[in-house]
Amino acid sequence: MLRITWILLILFTGVASADDDAVAKYRDYLPEQLLALSEEERHSSVPMMFSGAANLATSPAGDFVMQANLNALMYSGFADFEGAKRAFQSDLGEEPTGALTVWQIHTLGYRSSRVNMTSVSFFPFDFGGTMSGDWAFVKGTVEIIDDKIAYPINQVDIECSRRSGTCDYRQIALTLPDENSWVQSYHVGEIADEVYQITRWEGQSIDAVPVNTTGCRINQLSLNFETQEFFEIARNNTSGDCETTLGGTIxxxxxxxxxxxxxxxxIISAEFNAISEETFTFFSSAFRQRMEALVAQSEQN
Known part of the structure; x- marks a missing residue:
């Protein structure tokens, strides 16, 4: 059982981000060449993703894992391991030597993990606002007008009480991994959990500002339940760039x-469609050609 767990860990372990210069320097090393470097150089200079690729390739389960990854991308990993490696290298636009470099092994693992990421649903997709007496509720997805949001797959719930004079604001998001992520898996996290002070409750409209006004920016809520239009307006809370408590700058x-x-x-459908379109390019060229031929034939019929 421990051995199986270890093999599965190798299959699904992600990689850390790496310096571009270091990636360029070591990308064409074979696993044996990388492991022949001094321990000091490997620990101080070699990107972790390449060290992981070298360790995988030289492990007892290395060939098995790479064969499984090739099969996931529709190469004949188990039936023709050598041919599958060469075909994969050709699809990458590199010389088909059959000896995978650490970058190629890393890319193989990344791509095989990526194609197995299906669409998921953690949030109710209903949208709208309701006002009843001294109580109001809004739910939906936040998007930034004329800009790209860092976490487009998100869900916000806002509950306002006229009696307490406050709105409870909670937002969660599904973050999507990229090639430099530690693991190729989704993560659901809380983006905001704040209390807003209501500054205006008039008819079917509510305005509110955060109770905590010490942040780098102030985010005002403007909610119109009659027109079903709900906005957030972020403004600067400092005269210049804002230094955070963690040492960063906003x-x-x-x-x-x-x-x-x-x-x-x-919005959410578009994000998952983009992943599907990207991952289709990761499959073997032979598989993609057959798929495209089948689609063209079905359209003719």
Whole structure:
């Protein structure tokens, strides 16, 4: 059982991000060449993803894992391991030597993990706002107008009480991995859990600002339940760039950043469609050609 767990760990372990210069320097090393470097150089200079690739390739389970990864990309990994490696190298636009470099092994693992990432649903896709007496509720997906949001797959819930004079704001998001992520898996995390002070409750409209106003930016809520239009307006809270408590810097906004809460189904669908389109290019060229031929034939019929 421990051995199986170890093999599965190798299959699904991700990689860390690496310096571009180091990637360029070591990408064409074969596993044996990389492991022949001094321990000091491997620990101080070699990208972790390449060390992981070299350790995988020289492990007892190395060939098995790479064969499984090739099969996942529709190469004949188990039936013709040598031919599959050469075909994979050719599809990468590299010389088909049959001896995989550490970059090629890393890319093989990344691509095989990526094609197995299916669409998932953690959030209710219903959208809208309801106001009843002294209580109001909004839910949906936040998108930034004229800009790209860091976490497009998100869900926000806002509950306002006229009696308490506050709105409870909670936002969660599904983050998507990229090639430099530690693991190729989704992660659901809480983006915000804040209390807003209501500054105006008039008719079917509510305005509110955060109770905690010490952040780098102030995010005002503007909720209109009659028109079903719900906005967030972020403004600078400092005269210049803002230094965070963790040592980072948040640049000053050139103008207020306006976001709106919308029905997120199209946004979320587009994100997963982009992943599907990307991962299709990871399959073997022979498989893609057959798929494209089948699609063309079905369209003719």
């Amino acid at each position: 640049p000053r906004l050139d103008k207020p950043r306006v976001s709106r809460i919308v029905d997120g189904r199209e």
